[in-house]
Amino acid sequence: MNAETFKGAGYVIGAIIGFAAAITAFVITENIAISIPLLVGLAIPLGMxxxxxxxxxxxxxxxxxxxxxxxxxxxxxxxxxSIVLITKFI
Structure with missing residues (x-):
């Protein structure tokens, strides 16, 4: 059985991965300045x-x-x- 995906499914999956990484980075570092670029840097390329x-x-x-x-x-x-560890310990 071959399930077909709808157009845009990859972008949705990329966004979910980006949000998960950004939330994880924010919880670990408590720094929003790392979370936002991480969200954009992961969600867009992975989604594409x-x-x-x-x-x-x-x-x-x-x-x-x-x-x-x-x-x-x-x-x-x-x-x-490495970025998370550097920001956590500096």
Whole structure:
């Protein structure tokens, strides 16, 4: 069974991820100046990437592209954690 998604589903998912990250950052750091850029910086690119993935028909899985995706995701998470730790302890 292949469920089809509505147009804009990727943007909604990106927004949810962005809001969750922003709320988490605010709870940890109690600094709204970190939360707002984090929301915008995550929600828009993730929403666009997920939406593009939903709208494109099934493509061949490319291992190089998958490795690049996971590398970029790991770098982003590392930068996020480092910013949170720097602001928490300084």
């Amino acid at each position: 990437a997920i939406e593009q993935k939903f709208q494109v028909q099934a493509r061949e899985k490319d291992t190089r592209r998958r490795k690049l995706w996971f590398t970029l995701l790991a770098v982003g998470i590392l930068l996020f954690v």
